[in-house]
Amino acid sequence: MPLYTTPEQRWHAVQTRDSAAAGHFVYAVRTTGVYCQPGCKSRMAKRENVEFFDTPSSAEAAGYRPCRRCQAKPADSRRSDLVARACRLLETPDTPPSLDQLGAQLAISPFHLHRLFKAETGLTPKAYASAFRARRLRERLGEGGSVTEAIYDAGYNSNSRFYASAEQRLGMHPRDYKAGGAGATLHFALGQCSLGAILVAQSAKGICAILLGDDPQALLEQLQDQFPKARLIGGDADYERLVAEVVGFVEAPALGLELPLDVQGTAFQERVWQALRDIPVGSRVSYTDIAERIGAPKAVRAVAMACAANRIAVAIPCHRVVRRDGDLSGYRWGVERKRLLLERETAFS
Numbered sequence: 001m002p003l004y005t006t007p008e009q010r011w012h013a014v015q016t017r018d019s020a021a022a023g024h025f026v027y028a029v030r031t032t033g034v035y036c037q038p039g040c041k042s043r044m045a046k047r048e049n050v051e052f053f054d055t056p057s058s059a060e061a062a063g064y065r066p067c068r069r070c071q072a073k074p075a076d077s078r079r080s081d082l083v084a085r086a087c088r089l090l091e092t093p094d095t096p097p098s099l100d101q102l103g104a105q106l107a108i109s110p111f112h113l114h115r116l117f118k119a120e121t122g123l124t125p126k127a128y129a130s131a132f133r134a135r136r137l138r139e140r141l142g143e144g145g146s147v148t149e150a151i152y153d154a155g156y157n158s159n160s161r162f163y164a165s166a167e168q169r170l171g172m173h174p175r176d177y178k179a180g181g182a183g184a185t186l187h188f189a190l191g192q193c194s195l196g197a198i199l200v201a202q203s204a205k206g207i208c209a210i211l212l213g214d215d216p217q218a219l220l221e222q223l224q225d226q227f228p229k230a231r232l233i234g235g236d237a238d239y240e241r242l243v244a245e246v247v248g249f250v251e252a253p254a255l256g257l258e259l260p261l262d263v264q265g266t267a268f269q270e271r272v273w274q275a276l277r278d279i280p281v282g283s284r285v286s287y288t289d290i291a292e293r294i295g296a297p298k299a300v301r302a303v304a305m306a307c308a309a310n311r312i313a314v315a316i317p318c319h320r321v322v323r324r325d326g327d328l329s330g331y332r333w334g335v336e337r338k339r340l341l342l343e344r345e346t347a348f349s
Helices: 007-015 056-061 075-090 099-106 110-121 125-142 147-153 159-163 166-170 174-178 216-226 237-251 267-277 287-293 300-309 335-348
Strands: 026-029 034-036 050-053 185-193 196-202 207-213 231-234
Touching: 007 050, 026 056, 034 056, 050 056, 075 099, 075 110, 075 125, 099 110, 099 125, 110 125, 185 216, 185 237, 196 216, 196 237, 207 216, 267 287, 267 300, 287 300
Parallel strands: 185 231
Antiparallel strands: 026 034, 026 050, 185 196, 196 207
16 A cells, blocks of 8 residues: 655655555645645645644644635544544554554555544554553452462553553552552651742652642542552651652752652643643643644643642642643642742753
8 A cells, every 4th residue: 555655655645646645645736825635626736735633633833725626625534533543543452553454454554544543642552551441440450359360451462461461551459549548658748838838749759749729638538539549658767758859849940850750641641741840830832832842743731631630749840831822721739839830940041
């Protein structure tokens, strides 16, 4: 199957009005300001007046409008439908299909499917299947039954294959997770900073929560809700110093915060959170910027949801993400705290 990746391949598809190329790219005509699907029946343009775009949205960003005759824009929905079908195939309780098998079932080249899937979801098909199995495992562990049954029901072929990545997927041993975190021990401490009350909690792997609010007791209740059966231990003198370090970072962001973080989330969330940690102190970026940095330019809403799901305030600086128009938008710990953090960072940068 042609890949339609080079200008020569694409121009040949336009000349032959190859309808199979629809969804792979669009072509735009400079003299008319219109972009079309490769199989469009409109009058053939001259090659020197034609340029190619991977998606209708990129053509529109360049100033072109969709052709009324071939209705180029619906290709977006066709791509979305194809990716949705791929997701359903990857969510099989048995071994998920390989990329080649998935492409064969959807009648599309593996190369193009991989690129299309990642552009739409922000994940590769393999990462999506892995994240889905991990989510299903959490659900099965919460339903009762044995750990072994949950592992196989979630689609893992063997115990050894699952246990190799168990703590990365669950954040603790599977039996502890099944028991609602009963085997996990979290040290925590409460403090005060210029933003109000602050709670810092640490698991054996690292910082697992930095919470901000007005009421210290409410923060403790939030921690208990997040880890309902974990053993919570109030911090000793050494841990109080760790809290002081976090508070110091809140007050003087330029000092930096080098702490091990126990970050658990979906594969997509983890990519977003890592991108957030790469934002320099004093900088502001948009949700669109983050989506582009992680290679998922269409996943702006998903990026915003990942920011909202972040429970490690300041250390994973979702406060540095604003809307494209500069509006501060929402913040899990209040827009006013977001404003103060940004103003403080600007002063220190």
